[in-house]
Amino acid sequence: MHSVSPLLLINIGQLLTLSSAKPGPRRGPALSELGLLENAAVLCLGGKIVSVGKTKDALRDPWLKKNRKRVTEIDCARRVVLPGFVDSHTHPAFINPRLVDFEKRITGATYEEIAAAGGGIRSSVEAVRKAGKSTLAEMVLRALNQMAEQGTTTVEAKSGYGLTVESEIKSLGAIKQAATRWPGTVVSTLLGAHVVPQEFRDRHQDYIDLVCKEMIPAAAKRKLAQFVDVFTDRGAFTSADAERIFRAATQHGLGVRAHVCQLTETPLEPLLRFNPASLDHMDHINDRDLSSLAKSETIATLVPGANYFLGLDKFPPAHKLIEAGVAVALATDYNPGSSPTPSMPFVLSLACTHMKMSPAEAISAATINGAWALRLQNSKGSIDPGKDADLAIFDAADYREIAYYFATNVCRFAVLNGTLNPVGK
Numbered sequence: 001m002h003s004v005s006p007l008l009l010i011n012i013g014q015l016l017t018l019s020s021a022k023p024g025p026r027r028g029p030a031l032s033e034l035g036l037l038e039n040a041a042v043l044c045l046g047g048k049i050v051s052v053g054k055t056k057d058a059l060r061d062p063w064l065k066k067n068r069k070r071v072t073e074i075d076c077a078r079r080v081v082l083p084g085f086v087d088s089h090t091h092p093a094f095i096n097p098r099l100v101d102f103e104k105r106i107t108g109a110t111y112e113e114i115a116a117a118g119g120g121i122r123s124s125v126e127a128v129r130k131a132g133k134s135t136l137a138e139m140v141l142r143a144l145n146q147m148a149e150q151g152t153t154t155v156e157a158k159s160g161y162g163l164t165v166e167s168e169i170k171s172l173g174a175i176k177q178a179a180t181r182w183p184g185t186v187v188s189t190l191l192g193a194h195v196v197p198q199e200f201r202d203r204h205q206d207y208i209d210l211v212c213k214e215m216i217p218a219a220a221k222r223k224l225a226q227f228v229d230v231f232t233d234r235g236a237f238t239s240a241d242a243e244r245i246f247r248a249a250t251q252h253g254l255g256v257r258a259h260v261c262q263l264t265e266t267p268l269e270p271l272l273r274f275n276p277a278s279l280d281h282m283d284h285i286n287d288r289d290l291s292s293l294a295k296s297e298t299i300a301t302l303v304p305g306a307n308y309f310l311g312l313d314k315f316p317p318a319h320k321l322i323e324a325g326v327a328v329a330l331a332t333d334y335n336p337g338s339s340p341t342p343s344m345p346f347v348l349s350l351a352c353t354h355m356k357m358s359p360a361e362a363i364s365a366a367t368i369n370g371a372w373a374l375r376l377q378n379s380k381g382s383i384d385p386g387k388d389a390d391l392a393i394f395d396a397a398d399y400r401e402i403a404y405y406f407a408t409n410v411c412r413f414a415v416l417n418g419t420l421n422p423v424g425k
Helices: 028-032 063-070 099-106 111-116 121-130 133-149 165-179 203-219 239-251 289-296 304-309 318-324 344-354 358-365 368-373
Strands: 007-016 036-045 048-054 072-075 082-083 084-088 152-159 183-193 227-232 255-260 278-281 299-301 329-330 391-394 411-416 421-422
Touching: 028 318, 028 358, 084 368, 099 152, 099 299, 121 165, 121 203, 133 152, 133 165, 152 368, 152 391, 165 183, 165 203, 183 203, 183 239, 183 368, 203 239, 227 239, 239 255, 255 318, 289 318, 299 368, 304 344, 318 329, 329 344, 329 368, 344 358, 358 368
Parallel strands: 007 072, 007 082, 084 152, 152 183, 183 227, 227 255, 255 278, 278 299, 299 329
Antiparallel strands: 007 036, 036 048, 082 391, 391 411, 411 421
């Protein structure tokens, strides 16, 4: 890692600014508007973007002429530069990969069958409960570094594998500890309502009471979370449960978001009353809820990596959502059970090949709309003066190559809040 210093990127072949004068997240045709500049330059000072334009104009800047010796200059040599990816849905606070589950799924077991046999989320719980905070923080930091190498500069990170007050707070503390050692931006989410743990197997409402009356107040008091999430689906929590948890979260000043419609239809209208920042997965959604979602400011975050890894034929109906006017984002859903990938470029590939999004739509969904999903649209997701200096530089002559070369990392550098992070360093 390198300390923050004035930074100048010149000779950018394609600069995708994602800049727009229109208010609100990208919807419909606007998803394809990338704000592309050629032969471009970006100047960053103090971790912020201060100017964007043509290389020839940047090099004439009086301030730059006077201070050029103290500026770190990167000749992008006609490469592609875009806003750093905003990965708005991840679960990095775990210890072990679920290799037994992986093999079971290969032989035909479903996600729900594996969970019923003691695998799935519950199989991660024991290890997280036993782990020390520092050990957990190292795992989170490892994931963050892998994400940065793929061009991600902002990450939402959930707890959810502790499922006790102590272990959920420990997980959030580990996320915070890792975030202090990473130059990018981390947004923490309490996911105490991931599943009901075994010790509450026959006391579902008692566990919800624990989440509402103990977990949420503890996370809020310690300032360890910005959001509260609920896994709202078959085998986990109902929309009515989510309403209770959302109410407790808002009473403690925390934002809300939810996993919905992954396995079955989830009634969305009760949740939309709480103005959630995002509702994620969206594999199964009915037309009535689709209309309500389109009228809201809530982002629908699609995570095709989970569908791919689970071997599903059905993927989220991206174009049905887009054509209805829903604002969609893309995220990795990085987790040990259903999507163990830190790669946003791979998610772009899946979005294009399996959800028929164009490369431009996918990039908008992975940057500016991801920022909206975290309520960070004023500082992240586009290359505009005044925003944080979050950039990704790709060894590509055309932005479409990022999604085209699937499972290949073509990211050369990432800039995280002004800090240069060469891949592999």
